[in-house]
Amino acid sequence: MRTIFGFMTAVSIAFLGYMTASSHSELYHQRASLFKVLSVTSNDIVFVGNSITHGCEWHELFDNPAVKNRGINGDVIAGMRERIDPVVEGHPRKIFLMGGVNDISHNLLADSIGRAMGELIDYIQLKSPGTRLYVQACLPINNSFGRYKLLKGKEDVVRAYNRILKSMAVEKGYTFIDTYSLFADADGNLDRSFTNDGLHLMGNAYLRWRDFLLPYINE
Amino acid sequence: MRTIFGFMTAVSIAFLGYMTASSHSELYHQRASLFKVLSVTSNDIVFVGNSITHGCEWHELFDNPAVKNRGINGDVIAGMRERIDPVVEGHPRKIFLMGGVNDISHNLLADSIGRAMGELIDYIQLKSPGTRLYVQACLPINNSFGRYKLLKGKEDVVRAYNRILKSMAVEKGYTFIDTYSLFADADGNLDRSFTNDGLHLMGNAYLRWRDFLLPYINE
Numbered sequence: 001m002r003t004i005f006g007f008m009t010a011v012s013i014a015f016l017g018y019m020t021a022s023s024h025s026e027l028y029h030q031r032a033s034l035f036k037v038l039s040v041t042s043n044d045i046v047f048v049g050n051s052i053t054h055g056c057e058w059h060e061l062f063d064n065p066a067v068k069n070r071g072i073n074g075d076v077i078a079g080m081r082e083r084i085d086p087v088v089e090g091h092p093r094k095i096f097l098m099g100g101v102n103d104i105s106h107n108l109l110a111d112s113i114g115r116a117m118g119e120l121i122d123y124i125q126l127k128s129p130g131t132r133l134y135v136q137a138c139l140p141i142n143n144s145f146g147r148y149k150l151l152k153g154k155e156d157v158v159r160a161y162n163r164i165l166k167s168m169a170v171e172k173g174y175t176f177i178d179t180y181s182l183f184a185d186a187d188g189n190l191d192r193s194f195t196n197d198g199l200h201l202m203g204n205a206y207l208r209w210r211d212f213l214l215p216y217i218n219e
Numbered sequence: 220m221r222t223i224f225g226f227m228t229a230v231s232i233a234f235l236g237y238m239t240a241s242s243h244s245e246l247y248h249q250r251a252s253l254f255k256v257l258s259v260t261s262n263d264i265v266f267v268g269n270s271i272t273h274g275c276e277w278h279e280l281f282d283n284p285a286v287k288n289r290g291i292n293g294d295v296i297a298g299m300r301e302r303i304d305p306v307v308e309g310h311p312r313k314i315f316l317m318g319g320v321n322d323i324s325h326n327l328l329a330d331s332i333g334r335a336m337g338e339l340i341d342y343i344q345l346k347s348p349g350t351r352l353y354v355q356a357c358l359p360i361n362n363s364f365g366r367y368k369l370l371k372g373k374e375d376v377v378r379a380y381n382r383i384l385k386s387m388a389v390e391k392g393y394t395f396i397d398t399y400s401l402f403a404d405a406d407g408n409l410d411r412s413f414t415n416d417g418l419h420l421m422g423n424a425y426l427r428w429r430d431f432l433l434p435y436i437n438e
Contacts, residue, residue: 026366026415026416026419027274027419029415029421030274030415030416030419030420030421030422031274033421033422033423034274034275034276034421034422034425035422036422037422037423037425037426038276038279038280038422039279055246055249055250055253056253057253057257057287057288059278059284060257060258060287061257065278065284068276068279069276147245196245196248196249197245197249200245200246200249201249202248202249202252202253203249203252203253203254203255203256203257204252204256206253206256207256
């Protein structure tokens with residue numbers, strides 16, 4: 001009996017392991033576990049996103065300790081949905097949300113990504129209706145760097161996804177922020193003066209972003 | 220003459236490109252350029268390091284807006300030296316410095332890494348003698364995860380490097396912090412309860428680190 005019980009326990013643990021398995025990166029789980037033990041309060045302004053969010057020190061940029069970074073390199077919208085509870089449970093004052101470019105690199109199309117983001121937005125608004133929600137456009141990419149092969153030729157997907165984000169704003173009641181136009185050159189590529197790899201941003205770009213967001217931070 | 224001048228200009232630009240070329244990652248330059256445009260002041264407590272530093276939200280962990288993150292994934296001690304000026308020029312109140320594990324993964328030995336760190340420490344103390352400097356031990360690694368092949372079999376290099384850091388503390392006048400022992404199991408590996416890849420930390424580990432550092436933050 002003891003042997004059978006031991007066997008059943010082993011099976012249960014293996015099954016539990018299967019149930020809780022995830023396709024996310026090790027970094028995702030490291031950051032997500034950190035975000036579970038850090039607090040979010042009703043005074044906070046939370047930046048949720050991927051590597052472009054992760055790469056900045058937002059509280060320094062805005063000189064505001066209530067600004068918190070919830071970015072994870074490589075994260076997709078499904079990943080943000082899975083880790084959003086510790087954010088919405090704190091009922092922050094504002095959330096600035098940005099995502100989609102990694103979903104695009106995974107070959108999803110604009111309608112699928114827009115739907116996933118719409119569901120994440122619905123969930124945030126359901127769980128924390130008092131939070132003012134800002135959804136930022138996916139930034140332009142610049143494939144002339146040749147650095148991110150999975151984004152090659154997908155400029156139109158970025159633009160189509162952003163049109164969806166913009167079109168849902170009134171119905172869903174969030175503020176759409178056109179961070180695409182902020183960083184695009186005349187051809188619709190990420191302006192070379194703001195990047196060294198065609199996807200991520202240099203310090204000068206974050207300063208430009210700060211100036212652009214300040215009215216939303218302060219309103 | 221105009222053609223020759225054009226040719227010479229092209230050669231000069233190519234040479235300049237060579238001179239300013241760097242072996243650091245794109246992320247390094249993104250973060251380093253951000254750190255140049257963010258300020259450091261004499262009230263600040265600055266965490267300088269690699270991915271293990273980058274991965275935390277230190278100002279939230281310590282509930283202190285003067286705590287600033289100057290971590291970059293994958294950074295080596297030479298990289299920290301090349302980007303330390305914007306930190307020391309702000310003459311911060313304290314610097315918490317951690318590095319070495321990426322140098323170890325690049326096959327450098329403890330004496331070389333210890334010398335590089337010693338030179339970085341000397342430079343910090345020369346440029347900002349009023350800054351209180353804390354040098355944190357390289358964390359233990361756990362190769363049973365099999366995740367970082369370049370660290371395989373290098374547990375003794377970590378320990379030898381840490382012995383050098385500890386031995387230089389009195390002579391150089393910094394505080395050595397034994398973060399190695401804080402996270403090591405009985406066999407000298409990174410305790411499995413703190414990591415999911417044998418190198419980086421989960422949220423619970425950062426809480427433990429916070430409690431351990433609080434006396435140094437507050438002194």
